[in-house]
Amino acid sequence: MLFAFIQGPLFRLLAIGVLLLALQNTLFVELRPAGVVVQVLLALAAAAGAAGGADRGALAGFVLGLLFDLGSDSPIGATALTMALGGIVAGIAWSIMVDPPWWLAAIFTMIGAAAGEAAVPLVRVFIGESVRFDSELSTVVLVVAVAAGVLSPIFVPLARWCLRLRRAEWKVPVA
Numbered sequence: 278m279l280f281a282f283i284q285g286p287l288f289r290l291l292a293i294g295v296l297l298l299a300l301q302n303t304l305f306v307e308l309r310p311a312g313v314v315v316q317v318l319l320a321l322a323a324a325a326g327a328a329g330g331a332d333r334g335a336l337a338g339f340v341l342g343l344l345f346d347l348g349s350d351s352p353i354g355a356t357a358l359t360m361a362l363g364g365i366v367a368g369i370a371w372s373i374m375v376d377p378p379w380w381l382a383a384i385f386t387m388i389g390a391a392a393g394e395a396a397v398p399l400v401r402v403f404i405g406e407s408v409r410f411d412s413e414l415s416t417v418v419l420v421v422a423v424a425a426g427v428l429s430p431i432f433v434p435l436a437r438w439c440l441r442l443r444r445a446e447w448k449v450p451v452a
Contacts, residue, residue, distance in 0.1 A: 290340045293439055298318060301315070310424070316424070318341040318344070319359075319363050320424060321436060322364040323364060323366075323390040324433045325436035326367030327370070328436040328440065330368040331371070335365045363392055365389075366389040370385040370389070386429040
């Protein structure tokens, strides 16, 4: 039972998520393109959706979002909901093509990350926090989406490993 947990996707996601959360809270706080903190965990959640579909993207997004919520002062589940949405959106785009090339997976990751980041103010309003909708939201969404696209050649294979996914093998029928 313990061995199955260690070999499963949840343990791998938690291990990689803790490392990326540490990077996000230390390194990426200092490196702010256009004044925006790069959301590395959201990029991994969207990459998981682009690598394995909507259900696996939702799983990765929810686990990584809960990990982020436990380390910050946001309500538990608020970020998990938006990261799960980002994974679902990237996974729905994945359903167009089962094994997309790297550039198409990067586009799917960008779309998922943009959807997840755009949903953050909506979720915050829904849970009762006061949030301003201003012109900076479009800059934040754009920077987070581009950063996720840049990180996707690394994060899509990493997400495949975390979720224990194998690339699709197409075999030619023998006549």
